[in-house]
Amino acid sequence: MAGAAVLAMIAAVGAAPAAAADPDSEFPTDDRGFVGTAAYCQGAxxxxxxGRTQDALVAICSSPDGQLQYRGVRLDDDAALMLDAAAAGAGGFTAENDGVVYRVTxxxxxxxxxxxxxxxxxxxxxxRP
Structure with missing residues (x-):
């Protein structure tokens, strides 16, 4: 039950910079994350x-005022999750939704x-940039 709900949200993690979009990649990237997905930083x-795992794309986006956002996409159904995020030691990030914690390293x-x-x-x- 809870596991299924979590798996539905797993893909909701943020995007980060890459040098240039790679048109030959299954998941092209640029400096805002995974192009054409919810794991892509928006606006400013x-x-x-x-990053990406077997089942998800994730991006951690930073707004001009320093607020972090977790943007994730579950690959099997393109379900997306966007949450406030925080830096968490050793270069990692966390986001929480109803007691479920997403940790990205x-x-x-x-x-x-x-x-x-x-x-x-x-x-x-x-x-990472």
Missing amino acids: AVATAF ATELVVTSGDTTLHRQPMIEYR
């Missing part, structure tokens, strides 16, 4: 970090509820 926001995306790990996947690709 810039990507602080972005250079090595993995972990989704927890209390002491229970609902989802954990290694990053296939991760970029």
